[in-house]
Amino acid sequence: xxxxxxxxxxxxxxxxxxxxxxxxxxxxxxxxxxxxxxYREWKGTRVEGxxxxxxxxxxxxxxxxx
Numbered sequence: 001x002x003x004x005x006x007x008x009x010x011x012x013x014x015x016x017x018x019x020x021x022x023x024x025x026x027x028x029x030x031x032x033x034x035x036x037x038x039y040r041e042w043k044g045t046r047v048e049g050x051x052x053x054x055x056x057x058x059x060x061x062x063x064x065x066x
Contacts, residue, residue, distance in 0.1 A: 001061070005054045012050075013042050 020034040 001054060001058045005050070008054075009042075009047065009050060012046075013039070016042060 016038040017035050020038040021031055024030055024034060
């Protein structure tokens with residue numbers, strides 16, 4: 001479950017960073033700021049929600065295995 005969580009999290013974060021960078025139209029100026037904004041969005045409520053979903057999922061899998 002932890003590996004799946006890590007894969008999902010990195011895929012979603014990568015997508016958001018790519019979106020932020022694509023808004024710069026190929027310019028490198030401001031790319032660090034754009035990536036930073038995308039990261040800050042994800043480290044807050046989005047990560048908490050995703051972690052909560054996986055916690056519920058792991059609990060359900062454990063219950064079904066009993």
